[in-house]
Amino acid sequence: MDKFFKEVPIKAPKIAVSSIAQKANDIVVRCRYDREDLEKAHFDWKKTDRLTVLGIQCMHVEADLVLCREGCRKETAQLNRYIDKCRRLRREIVTKMRAVNDLKPLSAQIPSYAKSKCRADLVQDLHDLNYLGRYLKDELEGTGFDMSLIQKAYDESWKLSHLIADTIINRDSxxxxTTKRNGVIRETVDLIYDIGAFARRVFRNDPRKHFYYTSKKYF
Known part of the structure; x- marks a missing residue:
């Protein structure tokens, strides 16, 4: 694609996808009922075959999107709970490190949990605390510091980074x-309009049949 042009996203429909799928089915059934008149006008029956498939696809892609959104909500909720857990761990380690007198001159190297709220910063802080804890192992062990917290900082930073990545992947999904769903619906609606316009010309002198092929605005 030319770099001077941006791809225009397909809009979501204004009404329920189930209503569009039902309209597609109704158009196909009505065309079959009016087969004799439509054939005289040289109607392309491949269009109704395609519309039948699209009507089914509409429901499938909508269901896929719903499941995808639900999965992302669960992943996000899990991530938020884990972030709270990691923030508590970071606060605990920092507080205990700063309470060690021998580390007072090094306090500037200890991450400031009060200033950092970004997820990526949280991962980095836990990683830095693990590195600092291993570097100052002798000094910390001499004060009775719980060194298991240092290993835990590494473990939690690794898991948190993967949870963040999974959430990003889910959002991309x-x-x-959504793009796939909207594309299928757009094609379905365009075909409904196309078939409807052809049939209304055929039945322009029959108000009742003309009405059957009238469609509302879906986008």
Missing amino acids: IKAA
């Missing part, structure tokens, strides 16, 4: 599923 939602975007992809």
Whole structure:
């Protein structure tokens, strides 16, 4: 694609996808009912075959998107709970490190949990605390410092980074599923309009049949 042009995203429909799928089915059934008149006008029956498939696909892609969103909500909730856990661990380690008199001159090297709220900063802080704890192992062990916290900082930073990555991947999956859903719906609606316009011309002198092929605005 030309770098001077941006891809325009397909809009989501204004009404329920189930209503669009039902309209697609209704159009197909009505066309079959009016087969004789439509065939005289040289109607392309491949269009109704395609619309039948699209009507089914509409429901499938909508279901896929719903499942994708639900999975992302669960992943996000899990991530938020884990972030709270990691923040408590960071606070505990920093507080205990700063309470050690021998580390007073090094307090500037200890991450400031009060200033950092970013997820990436939290991962980095835990990693830094692990590195600092291993570097100052002799000094800390001599004060009775719980060195298991240092290993825990490393373990939690590793797990948190992966949870963040999983959440980002899930959000990208939602975007992809949304794009796919909207694309299928757009094609379905365009075909509904196309078939409807053809049939209304055929039945322009029959108000009742003309009405059957009238469609509302879906986007």
